[in-house]
Amino acid sequence: MLSLPGVSSLRLDEIVVRLGGELIGDPATLISQVATLDGASAGEISFLANPKYRNRIATTRAAAVILSPTAAAGCPVPCIATPDPYTYFARLAQWLNPPESPSAGIHATAAVESDIPATVSIGAATHVGAEVRLGEEVGIGPGCVIGNGVEIGAGSRLMGNVTIYHSCRIGARAIIHSGAVIGADGFGFAREKDGSWIKIPQIGRVIIGDDVEIGANTTIDRGALDDTVIEDGVKLDNQIQVGHNVHIGAHSALAGCVGIAGSARIGRRCTVGGAAVILGHLTIADDVNISAGTLVAKSIPQAGTYTGTVPFLEHADWLKNFARLRHLDAMADKIRALEARLAELEKK
Amino acid sequence: MLSLPGVSSLRLDEIVVRLGGELIGDPATLISQVATLDGASAGEISFLANPKYRNRIATTRAAAVILSPTAAAGCPVPCIATPDPYTYFARLAQWLNPPESPSAGIHATAAVESDIPATVSIGAATHVGAEVRLGEEVGIGPGCVIGNGVEIGAGSRLMGNVTIYHSCRIGARAIIHSGAVIGADGFGFAREKDGSWIKIPQIGRVIIGDDVEIGANTTIDRGALDDTVIEDGVKLDNQIQVGHNVHIGAHSALAGCVGIAGSARIGRRCTVGGAAVILGHLTIADDVNISAGTLVAKSIPQAGTYTGTVPFLEHADWLKNFARLRHLDAMADKIRALEARLAELEKK
């Protein structure tokens, strides 16, 4: 693998000084990378977050392990005990793997029509329109298209082939992956009597807060009249579709292939499982978890976990059972009729 | 927001002269933009299409409102009464917000291998192959890839990072959003006895009519042997997949994340809700509406609305209820058995 920029090695005691936790074992143990319990080799630190993998500790070749105080007892290698091993691991992984920062400057093949800070990096064949405002140390990869009047906050990073339509605003420290399209027209049409469609110009924008990550090939449409809003800390996986005038509350996380129809309002700290769909004009409360594959067809006013998926079966079993769905109402009628007849009989 | 090209202001009487409707209130009222009833401020006109928002008229700060004659009575601001406020609003919104037309010419960083009209605009870092035929005033954004032999009709607009494979044909006045891919190979393979696949060359094209809009990151595959066809006035939202040899009839509209498998034939003026899936080789009649999230696994020979989605529940309730789906057939058997036993008993 190509060597990426990073720190060379950390001592365990150095790690504990910065990130906390209780160090058990040789403080001079050197750590150069993170790894899984099974995949770790010399110089790598692993973590144990899920107790069901506990027995893997016995065989790991990791130089050290991050784990909870209760799991530290039998650990055969040096370890760091901490109440939340996974967040600890995340912080250490970030320390060991700082994001690659592209060198500042405008590539010779880029076309930039705005004044931008000297600390900004613009990749090959990228087009930056007029009246664009970029914060310090923004990194824009190759092949991007940044429309007129776009604003992007300091430290944000756009990977290759990202498209941002005119007038959209992105906060600081965003990460936007390749193929993402921010600010395309929402799907808004009025229908003529003959069935043809008149386009409603989409004059709103997309407004994105700070610390947002947007996955590859995800699309977020601009608002029709008002704006589409993504609040701070939202994480969107790949291939997500966010319709016009959607509002996603802070720190909500949406997994891959999710679809959010126009004007839906999702609360804060929600999670939406992969391929779930939320229909238009609904309101989802804060702290709602929607299971993967669920179609949300009405508003959810209360926090909780919601699911609406069907089990799968071997095909022949499925044929037998699922065809019944067409006749559920008749089944319910039959049960009612049976109850009445039985009651009649019991009276006698 | 960046000022977009547009008309500066219209008088209400000027609007009514061109678009019709009955003007109630000061004919000199000036309108510079459209807005929602809640979001409107001075100089903006709103509309009331859905009677359930009627009470918002009392508090709107809009300069004027477009509404139905029956709703015009108590309107506290000037208004235009018309039988279909939404299409009226659409037409006025278009008048006030003409599409931005990029200035004609080929960007210095574009690579164009065909003769194109002087009125055409080609964006930065765009590649136009050989034997490409573009109509007057076609606008192709930055980062596009236009294959050899492509034809695009007059007035069509491709936003940034659009890809059109060789030999495809697009009609006049199309709008194609970023990340769309037109004409990639259909998914066609023959299977060897050992389970490996032999690719079937995809030698058909994609043929798209006039006035079609194609959303961001939507993909339309070229035909295997014959062509994939999208008729006039079709509107496709974002993230849609259209398989090879699909035929979509005029003025049908498909919402985001829809998937249409190969050789499906969709009629005219159909609507397909978000994330619905239509399996291959099916035929859908004209004027069919398919609800969001529905999997269409057999042909629909008659106009109407069709749905096949399951409700969602709080997770614990879902566990209790949906597990029963695996045993629906057994439930039906039990009901039949009960009916038989009861009949037996009733005979006595």
Add this chain to the structure above:
Amino acid sequence: MLSLPGVSSLRLDEIVVRLGGELIGDPATLISQVATLDGASAGEISFLANPKYRNRIATTRAAAVILSPTAAAGCPVPCIATPDPYTYFARLAQWLNPPESPSAGIHATAAVESDIPATVSIGAATHVGAEVRLGEEVGIGPGCVIGNGVEIGAGSRLMGNVTIYHSCRIGARAIIHSGAVIGADGFGFAREKDGSWIKIPQIGRVIIGDDVEIGANTTIDRGALDDTVIEDGVKLDNQIQVGHNVHIGAHSALAGCVGIAGSARIGRRCTVGGAAVILGHLTIADDVNISAGTLVAKSIPQAGTYTGTVPFLEHADWLKNFARLRHLDAMADKIRALEARLAELEKK
């Protein structure tokens, strides 16, 4: 249609010498292209694989037909009889339609930071990073972004606007369609107590075998710690999402819009129907077929066909029947109660 490179014409006897099969009819019949039975015209050869289209042979204008020995009897035109007409057809179609090979060399507007073989073709506005290793006769279309340290095997072809992140490895003879994104960060975050997210750096790669085809706008995420792996001969359709650390076994084929969540392991020679979803950390055995639209929520240890989709109905029928799903458990209780009461009665 634009004339593509290819052979001009083949005699039927020439075909049979190379591809086998029994030739019935004039061996000098000239074939220049493949076509459907209905669409074929002079000089074109068609095939009959599905017996249900058998009657189309009577009316075809094809110059010849490939079919099974049992179907050869009444064929009114020259034919080639072979046990598997479809694979035969595929091979002939490939012979008649060799893939267009772009001419070697680096386009003047491309930016290439690595040494590459003279036989490689790099399209307009494409960026190739540092330490990239390309095999002989690799073709990279316009608008691509190839990250540092990427390896691509001989004869592979990337169409326009493809993005490959740093350090990913692609085997020989791959076909990667436009808008595909290989190696974007997986969706990995640890959660803070306040609900915000800490990004887990994604330091694995994507490793892709030989003879893999990847559809338009498909995304394959890089591994979190270990690699994401796609084995030889895998075929991925458009708009597929493959999460981090997924492993797809050789010769499996996934149709459009499929989503595979992180760390799922799919066996060899599996097929996954369109828009199916496989949840994370599951294991799917070899030779499993998953029907379109099915959500796979637990591992499948055995070969077979598995389905979990619901039928669709006219909307009014659906309302009546599917609302019952919320009360299936109560229905089961009622049946049990009826059985008990009936047993009681029968005892008397």
